[in-house]
């Protein structure tokens with residue numbers, strides 16, 4: 001089994017594409033990215049090192065049927081982790097959002113992933129600076145940094161590749177160490 005699990009939710013496919021590009025950059029250490037609408041909690045909890053990605057939809061929400069996404073997604077998956085023990089696991093989060101149209105809730109859904117996995121005891125790595133983005137507020141900002149990598153394919157698509165590379169360079173050693 002590859003060592004680093006990659007799980008994503010998506011509505012229109014952008015988060016899937018980023019997940020695939022992350023897997024490609026990581027090479028053999030990474031598992032094939034899995035859409036959470038096809039994953040079980042056991043699939044997810046099988047990994048000690050995880051990269052998880054989500055767009056923000058609705059009004060600062062996780063993707064899922066309730067906010068009008070085309071399929072079930074993180075909103076339906078996360079409750080399956082209730083009570084799970086993720087202590088000792090390392091998790092890195094990335095999120096897609098639109099800072100111009102949704103500047104009051106930019107990439108908010110990363111905060112929901114963060115809350116869930118930290119409640120389960122996981123160690124979240126890969127915080128990301130807010131410099132280079134223009135937005136009013138985001139629940140995904142804690143102590144002045146995003147809890148994970150914020151990407152904006154609507155307004156800053158040309159910055160994505162270099163952001164992903166810099167983020168991966170920072171988190172890969174800790175992911176590999178956790179994966180064993």
Ligand SMILES: Cc1cc2nc3c(=O)[nH]c(=O)nc-3n(C[C@H](O)[C@H](O)[C@H](O)COP(=O)(O)O)c2cc1C
Pocket residue numbers: 009010011012013014015016055056057058059060061096097098099102105106107108153154
């Ligand atoms: C109906 C709708 C609601 C959205 N709400 C938010 C939001 O609250 N915050 C945000 O940062 N981006 C929001 N976005 C932007 C999406 O997160 C962004 O377009 C993302 O790239 C979509 O990724 P996907 O193709 O993986 O679904 C919204 C987009 C749509 C279509």
